[in-house]
Each structure stands twice: as C-alpha cells, then as structure tokens.
Amino acid sequence: MALELCQCDMESDLYVPRPAQVVAVEPQTPMETLVRFKFPDGADLGHKPGQFVQIFIPGIGEAPISVCSAPNAECTFDLTVRKLGDVTGALHRLQPGDTVGIRGPFGNGFDMEALQGYDLVIVGGGIGLVPLRSVIQYVADHRADYANVHLLYGFKSPVEQMYVDELAQWQADCDMDVRLTIDKPHDAWDGHVGVITTLFPDLTIVPPRTYALVVGPPIMYQFVITECRLKGLADDHIIMSLERRMRCGVGKCGHCQINSKYVCMDGPVFTFSDVKHLWEAI
Amino acid sequence: MTVRVIDKHGVRKLVEKLQQEAKVVAPHRREGRDQWSFQEVTDPDLICLEYTTSCLPPKEFAFPPRETLLRYQREPEFAAEAVIQSEPIILFGVHPCDIYALESLDIAYCADHGDPNWIARRQQMRLVGVDCIPDEWCFCAAMGTATVDSGYDLFLNNLGDGSYLVEVGTEAGEEMLEGIELREASAEEIAHVKKRLTQRVKQERKINDETRNLPLHFSGKAQSEVWEKHAERCYSCGTCVLVCPTCYCFDVVDEVALTLKEGTRERIWDGCMLESFAEVASGENFREERAQRLRHRHFRKYAYLFTKYGRPFCCGCGRCVRQCLVHIDPVAIINDLIAESKGGVSRGA
Numbered sequence: 001m002a003l004e005l006c007q008c009d010m011e012s013d014l015y016v017p018r019p020a021q022v023v024a025v026e027p028q029t030p031m032e033t034l035v036r037f038k039f040p041d042g043a044d045l046g047h048k049p050g051q052f053v054q055i056f057i058p059g060i061g062e063a064p065i066s067v068c069s070a071p072n073a074e075c076t077f078d079l080t081v082r083k084l085g086d087v088t089g090a091l092h093r094l095q096p097g098d099t100v101g102i103r104g105p106f107g108n109g110f111d112m113e114a115l116q117g118y119d120l121v122i123v124g125g126g127i128g129l130v131p132l133r134s135v136i137q138y139v140a141d142h143r144a145d146y147a148n149v150h151l152l153y154g155f156k157s158p159v160e161q162m163y164v165d166e167l168a169q170w171q172a173d174c175d176m177d178v179r180l181t182i183d184k185p186h187d188a189w190d191g192h193v194g195v196i197t198t199l200f201p202d203l204t205i206v207p208p209r210t211y212a213l214v215v216g217p218p219i220m221y222q223f224v225i226t227e228c229r230l231k232g233l234a235d236d237h238i239i240m241s242l243e244r245r246m247r248c249g250v251g252k253c254g255h256c257q258i259n260s261k262y263v264c265m266d267g268p269v270f271t272f273s274d275v276k277h278l279w280e281a282i
Numbered sequence: 283m284t285v286r287v288i289d290k291h292g293v294r295k296l297v298e299k300l301q302q303e304a305k306v307v308a309p310h311r312r313e314g315r316d317q318w319s320f321q322e323v324t325d326p327d328l329i330c331l332e333y334t335t336s337c338l339p340p341k342e343f344a345f346p347p348r349e350t351l352l353r354y355q356r357e358p359e360f361a362a363e364a365v366i367q368s369e370p371i372i373l374f375g376v377h378p379c380d381i382y383a384l385e386s387l388d389i390a391y392c393a394d395h396g397d398p399n400w401i402a403r404r405q406q407m408r409l410v411g412v413d414c415i416p417d418e419w420c421f422c423a424a425m426g427t428a429t430v431d432s433g434y435d436l437f438l439n440n441l442g443d444g445s446y447l448v449e450v451g452t453e454a455g456e457e458m459l460e461g462i463e464l465r466e467a468s469a470e471e472i473a474h475v476k477k478r479l480t481q482r483v484k485q486e487r488k489i490n491d492e493t494r495n496l497p498l499h500f501s502g503k504a505q506s507e508v509w510e511k512h513a514e515r516c517y518s519c520g521t522c523v524l525v526c527p528t529c530y531c532f533d534v535v536d537e538v539a540l541t542l543k544e545g546t547r548e549r550i551w552d553g554c555m556l557e558s559f560a561e562v563a564s565g566e567n568f569r570e571e572r573a574q575r576l577r578h579r580h581f582r583k584y585a586y587l588f589t590k591y592g593r594p595f596c597c598g599c600g601r602c603v604r605q606c607l608v609h610i611d612p613v614a615i616i617n618d619l620i621a622e623s624k625g626g627v628s629r630g631a
Contacts, residue, residue, distance in 0.1 A: 010401045015351040015547070016364045058356040059538045059545055063563075084563045099360040218566050245562050247534045247549075250395040254531030254554060257578075258568075260586035265394060279504045280568055280578070 014250060017056040017101025022094045023076060028162040032127060033092050034068070034080045037102065044075040045102070048109030049134035050241055050269045054249045055079060055091070056101030063087035064246040064264070067105060068130045070137035080130045080162065106249040107268050110135055110213065110239065112142075118211050119148040121203065123224055125196050125216025129153050129162060131241050131268075132215050140174040150177045150203060154196030154216075157182055158189045179203075196220065200227040207232035214240045221282040225272055235273035242268050242281065285472055286464040290444035296462050297326040297374060304370035304408070307343055309333050323374070331375045332440065334417040335599055339380050339527030340373050344403045345387065345551075351399060351534070352547040365546070368402040377414040379422045379597040381433040383527030384409075389591050390530055399549075408454055411437040412446070413478065419600030421487040421613050427597045428482040439475040447475050487600075487613050490620045496594060499619045500585035504577065508618045513573035515608040516555070522602035522610070523553025528583065528595045531559075554579050580615055 024036040039045070045053070047067050056062040063085070069078035081088045094100070112135070120139065124132045139146050151170065155161055161180070171178040179199050181192040192199065196216070212228045214221065221240060228238045244256035244263040256263035259278040261270070275281035288296065300306050301323060308329040309318045318333040320340045354362035376384075384404070391400040411434040414422075422428045430437075435455030438446035447467050450456050491499065523529045533552035538545040552559065555575050560568040569575045587595040596612065603611040 010396045010398045012364055012366065012398045014364075014395055014398055016362050017352075019360045019362075056362075056547075058354055058360055058362075059536065059542060061536045062534065062547070082563075088563070101354070101360065101362055217564065243562055243564075244568070245560065247532065247552075250397075251393070252391065252395070252397055252530070252532070253534070253549075253552070255533075255552075255559065257554075257582070257586075259581070260590065280574075 015103070015248070017054070017062075017103045019099050020102045022096050022098045022100070024096060025094060028080060029160050031082050031160070032080055032130075032162055033083075034078055034162075035091060035094055036069075036076050036078050037100070038074070038076045039102075042075055044071065045077045045105055047071060047077065047105035047134075049112055049138045050109035050131055051105040051107045052131075052249075052268065053077075053079070053102050053104035053106065054246070055087070056103070057087055057090040058099075058101065060090045061087045062101075062103075062247075064106070064249060065091075066131035066134070066241070066268075068133040070134050070141055078133075080127070080133070082127050104249060106264055108266070110241075110269050112138055115211055116145045117147060117209075119205060119209055120146055120150070121205060121210060121212040121228075122149065122151045123196065123212060123214045123216070124151070124153045125220040125224070126155055126160070127162075128214075128216035128220070128241075130215075132213060133163060133166075135213060136170060136176070140170060140176075143174055147209065148177070149175070150179065150205075152179050152181075152196060152199045152203075154181045154183070154199070157184070157186050195223070197223050197227050200231065203231070205231050205233070207234065207237070210237060212238045214238060218243075218282060225282075228272075235276060236271045238272035240270060240272065240275075240282075242270060242275070244268075285467040286448050286459075287441065287467045287471060288438070288446050288448050288459075288462065288464055292463050293331075293438075293444075293446065294326045296458065297323060297329065299461065300372050300374065300458065301326075304372045304406075306372045306374050307340070308374040309336055312337075320373070329375065331412050331438070332415060333375075334415050335377070335420060335601060335604070336380075337601075337605070338525060339383060339599065339601065340376055341380075341383065341387065341527050343371055343373060344384065344400055344407060345530060348548055348550045349399060350546045350548050353544070354546070355544045357543045364398065366398050366402045368399075368406045370406050370408075371403075372408045372410065374410045375412045375438075376409055376434070377599075378411060378430040379414070379420070379425075379427045379599040380527050381409065381411050381430045382425075382427040383597040383599070385430075385433040386528050386591070386593060386595055386597070387530050389593075390587070390595075393591070408458070409434045409436075410455075410458075411451075413437075413439050413482070416482070416485060417600070417604075419487070419604040420598060421485060421489070421600055422598035423483045423485040424487065424489045424493065424613065425594050425596055425598035426493045428485070429479055439478070441471055441474060447471055489613060489616045493594060496584045496616065497588050499616065499623050500581055503619050503622065506619065506622060508615060508622065509573040509577040511618070512610055512615050513571075513576040516572045516576060516610060517607060518555060518557055518572055518575070519607065520553045520556045521605050521607070522579070523555050524551065525601040525605050527597055527599060527601070529553060554582070576610070580612065583612075584616065
C-alpha cells in the first residue's frame, strides 16, 4: 500500500453536511435575500471573515456561499444570496425553522490581524459587498484596531442597494466613510452617480498604511485595480476575493482551479500580487 | 531473496486462491477485438495478461464513474450520513503506467484533506502488476513510468513461455504466494527480464528533453500558438479526460427518491475539457475557448500538479491520444513547446 494511504487521516465526514436551522430571513432587494442560520446544538461555525460554506438544500443541491457576517456571540451566521440557480432559488424560499445542511467553513478568509493598524479602503461592486460585510462587521466590532475605514459601494440602481440600515449605521456609529454610487441617474437617487471607479478621485489615501479590499463582478477588478495602483497602492496591498464554481470545497473536484491555485484552498482571498501572473484569474 | 518464477499453472492457481479471498479484477479481451477491459474474473482462463492497454484504466475500481457520497433524509427532520463503500479487491495484471497513476491519485486524494471514499477503497485493494506490451501511442518511457518500484504487492515479468518472474513488493504480496508452487529463476531468465526492461525505456515516442524539465517548458507558454494549433481540431468531447488514469476531477449531483423524503448525493467523473467546467453562477465562463481548456489540461498535468507533487500527472499510457477522434497528441504538444523554448521552428503535429 502506498505510503500516503498509510499515513493519511481519512476524513470520514468530509462530504457530510451538519444540519443548521434558519432563524431569520431578511429580504434585501428583489434579487437578494439574507438568511440567518444557527446550529441546533448552539455550536459556533468558527469562521473568519471572507470564508465560505457549502450550503446543502436537501433534494435540491449544494452551492458555495460566502459567509456575510462576522463571528458573533449568538453563534449565528448569515448568507446573502442572489436568486440565480436551483440552490439559490431554494434558499429564497426558506422560512424560519427550516433546516439546511452546512459544510465548512472553507477557504482562507481575510487575515484581519495582519490588517490591524492600517487604513482600509473596502470596495464592493454589486453583490461583491456580501463577502465584504463580514469584514465590515468585524471591523465595526474591533473598531479601535483599525485606522481610517472607507467603504465604496456601487450598485446599478437604488432598488438594488443591500444592507440599507446597516450602511447608515456604519457611517453614523462606526466612524466609517461610506460612499455609495449608482451606475446611471435615477429619479429616486440624489447621491453620487457613476461606476465605482468614479468614487476614487475624491479619495485621499496614504499608500504605505492602506490596504484595499476589493470584491465585485469579474469585469470590475481590472478597473478598480488600476485605480488602486494609480493611488500608489502596492500589489500586495490590494486584496480581493474571487468566485469560481466549486463542488467539493476541499481541493479535489478541480472546478475552482485558477491556473495552479485552488480557490477553495488557496483562496478565495488573494492579493493582487498572488494572482497578477495568473492569466485565468481576472 | 531468491528470484522466483511462477509458471502458467501457478498463475491459474494464484488467481483461484485470490478469488477465495476477494473480488479479483483482471484484463479481458473484448470479444473479436484487439481491445481489453478490466473485468471481474469468472474463469481464470479468460484473463489476458499479455495486452497493450485497456480502453479504460483500472482507476474506476478506486474511483467509480459514479458513486454515492452521502445518504440523507428530509423528513421527519434533516439528517445525513456518509456513504463510504469498499470491499476487498485485487487488481490482477496492471501495467506500470497504471500503477504509477494510482499512486499519483493517492497523493492527490490524501493531500490537505483525506478523501474518505478513495482511501477506503484503496486500503482494501491489493495489486498484482504485469509488464506491458507497448503500442504505437504510449510514451511511458518519456514520463519515467516504464517501470515502477512501488505501488504493487506482486509484479509479474513475462518470460515469454507463459511463466513469469515474480517480484514481491509487500508483505501482503508474500502472503499471496503462500501455497503456490514456485521455482528459482535461472540466470538466463533474470537476464531476459533485464534485457526486456532495458528495451522498454528505448521507446520511439519521446519528448525532446528530460521529464523533470517539463514545468520549465510550460513556463511562459500561456500565450503560445501551440494551444490554438492543437485545439483547432478538438471536438471538446472529453474522451481524453474519460480515459485518463490520472484525471480525478468530479461533479456532484443530487438524487431524490420519488417520495421526496430521502435522497443521495453522488459524484460523477467530470473533465476540464468540457465547456461548462469552469462556468460560474453568473454565467461567466473562465475557459470558454477550446484552446484555453486544452492549455489548462496540459498545464495541470505537466506543470501545476508536477510542481505541487513532484511528479508528472501523466503516466504516458497514451489512452488520450489513442482514443481521441483526431488523435490530439500530448507528445506533439510537449515537443512543440520544447521547440519553442529552444527557439526552433515547430514542424507540426
């Protein structure tokens, strides 16, 4: 028998989801809903901001979804999902009391300790704000550990704005500089209009003491990264979270591979210097 | 330890003995064709130990094309349990290239998280190797897999008269031989096998550099014209992935009982040459073009996994090119890349 087989610890429950219960459902937009979960035994998920879980809807299927809440005393965790496929469609039909299966947390997450003491520019495009919410909540909970915090959030139209109350609260109570923009003018909007990069010219940052955390649709990265570099940020100060299709979450199924990197194991959080030479990354 | 020989009669006895202990799977000729497949042995006389390459590798006995990972119930309340199926099994008559491939997947499936289903099957598997008959497509010598020195319990070297020189790889292999009549090998027989093995590494199908330099020749070749040149003929049918002994990607699907009260999760073989493989929920496809997929598959085998695990994730069996409708050939691709590295002109596939 091969050496690997003798020395390897078989993880019998590698593909087995734990039951978790829906404790709250908070619709965000016509397309996005936030669902809050808790394990029946009160156990903590034990995740870091930026990690993801595989959520299993019995009878429908499994999908990788970013955890969008920071670890908390209630041991709940939130997922915000856009209605796109079978699993996310089923997630939109969940009611408090329903049970789903959870595997994970998986992935590396953001290294929040390494960011302590730095200014943060958090850039979320559309549902890219979802994984960043776990970071923002974490920063709000440990506000003294971080210096200036700017949050740039762009979305298509006012109706697509998520976390409306929380955004106001982060601005008012958490000493965060929250800047919103919508893509095109709208009657119900008197704020900034323009794609997310149009928020950069007014932003003053000090590159050596600043990290940018960027999550958005694939098309957004190259433009936002260009803006960050124009502001003088080094490539290893630009941090992003990438999305890929996943089946296993544990580095086996091959779906999430970006060149030699597995998003589920090596990511989903990468610095731009990690991935700039990978032609499949962005 | 003396070198021993098992004759034709002994091989039959050995198979019959092993059948008492476990399911025995061995190469069989497909009726009326020069094709072989691994099948459960019903009659030891039907085993064909002298064969070129089986259509499908024996990988399926450790990683079935479809297997259940999980059984769950939805009602009265959600509960799920792992399904890890395995049984004692003996693969009898496996070529060095396929042994190398199984060992490669041991490395990949044990890395980081130990895949329970693979490990359970492999832990109950014993393996009897046999030396091979090269054909026009294989290139094991180029991958360094023409011979193996591990991964088998017993290895049989053909002496040409129906008898085999026996190498014992493990204690389990020694136990297999208990009660089987063997004789000591003569000096001529040992010399015969040595000569055979020496010839084995002198294959015609060669890559034009050392195997260990492969990742270097892939470095900087993402934009090479080589990919478009070879992918131009690709039908994206996925046959190369289907028949590959070192491919281990999979998809996961859900099966629900008609009662809707219970179901299973199944994993099925999947492949990066198929168009939907790298598609994400938003509809974005990160490898939409054939050339991108061909490039990824070859980078994975000869650069990414090679660098990560220290060995090529290709055993040189040649099944991909043999069974490809248009014979897209990794040897030609690699030699084109090597020619490009050396600044030479590529002479075509």
